[in-house]
Amino acid sequence: MLKEFNLNNYQYVEDHLSFSNWLSSHRPQKNHLDPEARLNGFLYEHEGDQWDHIVQLPTETFWTVYEENNQIKIRNGYQVRGRIGYVITSVPHNAHRTIIVDDLTKEMLEHRPSTVYSWYSTELLGESRENIKDLREKFNPENFFTFSEWLQKYKPQPNELDSNARLSGLLYEHAHEQQANHVNSLDKSSFWTVYEEQGQIEVRNGVYGVPGRLGYVVCAVPHDSQQTLLVKNITPQMLDHRLGSDH
Numbered sequence: 001m002l003k004e005f006n007l008n009n010y011q012y013v014e015d016h017l018s019f020s021n022w023l024s025s026h027r028p029q030k031n032h033l034d035p036e037a038r039l040n041g042f043l044y045e046h047e048g049d050q051w052d053h054i055v056q057l058p059t060e061t062f063w064t065v066y067e068e069n070n071q072i073k074i075r076n077g078y079q080v081r082g083r084i085g086y087v088i089t090s091v092p093h094n095a096h097r098t099i100i101v102d103d104l105t106k107e108m109l110e111h112r113p114s115t116v117y118s119w120y121s122t123e124l125l126g127e128s129r130e131n132i133k134d135l136r137e138k139f140n141p142e143n144f145f146t147f148s149e150w151l152q153k154y155k156p157q158p159n160e161l162d163s164n165a166r167l168s169g170l171l172y173e174h175a176h177e178q179q180a181n182h183v184n185s186l187d188k189s190s191f192w193t194v195y196e197e198q199g200q201i202e203v204r205n206g207v208y209g210v211p212g213r214l215g216y217v218v219c220a221v222p223h224d225s226q227q228t229l230l231v232k233n234i235t236p237q238m239l240d241h242r243l244g245s246d247h
Contacts, residue, residue: 189222
């Protein structure tokens with residue numbers, strides 16, 4: 001949405017960005033003074049050494065996080081009214097335009113890195129797995145893939161022991177001892193776990209020992225074991241498809 005008006009030959013321009021577009025376009029940096037800062041580690045609080053650090057930086061790199069009409073927003077530059085804190089970005093903003101990020105929630109504001117990155121843990125500070133997973137996707141959209149994006153980026157390889165395997169020939173069955181042993185003998189950065197959780201079929205990198213574990217896929221391109229990567233929106237039909245079946 002773009003809003004413009006002129007007053008005495010002055011043009012006011014206001015741009016609105018979604019949080020995910022802002023992440024990719026301006027690349028916020030982590031708060032190096034507090035690894036467990038709010039807003040997934042991005043927020044500098046308006047006090048103490050964090051504020052002292054902010055005021056030394058170029059104004060075109062910082063943004064104000066504020067509350068307006070009970071909504072959490074981010075805008076480029078400095079704002080006093082409703083301010084909560086600040087975020088520093090790698091990509092400078094245009095100081096001659098007002099840029100508003102206005103699709104944040106209070107849950108997003110209060111989230112800290114240790115909570116977001118342990119969404120698969122059994123104890124999540126009272127929050128549901130699905131809520132944590134949704135928040136994690138908002139903060140780290142680059143770690144979530146569609147099935148086709150995952151195929152293109154990581155290049156999963158056919159099951160060497162069963163040419164008629166499920167998931168279009170890719171799946172090594174967890175319940176099949178020979179197939180599971182074969183996967184366990186490989187470099188851990190090459191394989192992914194296929195599992196069902198709360199009625200959803202997903203694939204994530206590495207070993208994921210959930211009760212709903214179905215099997216594994218081995219990829220030609222290794223993944224980053226320091227990141228949790230997730231492939232979503234896999235249907236039961238996709239899981240059960242075999243290369244010899246009708247299309």
